Amino acid sequence: MIQKGIIAFLSVLAIASCGESNEAKVESESQEKDTYNRCVSLGVQYFKEIGSYPTLKSTPDAGRDAIEVARERCESAPETAFR
Secondary structure, three states: OHHHHHHHHHHHHHHHHHHHHHHHHHHHHHHHHHHHHHHHHHHHHHHHHOOOOOEOOOOOOOOOEHHHHHHHHHHHOOOOOOO
């Protein structure tokens, strides 16, 4: 009887810990999306300030869409691309 209680307790504990890690994962993904979106916004703002929006004017990205370039840069370095 005690073994069944222990097994039940461990099962509940395992299920509860899975929920916490899932919540942490969702929170982490949300923060990553926020960081990415902020980065893209900063990139667009930067390109507007230098007069290179909506189409970039200088090499190596001359003729390319500013938002597309901002997205590419933010995918590889969202924390530093436009800071």
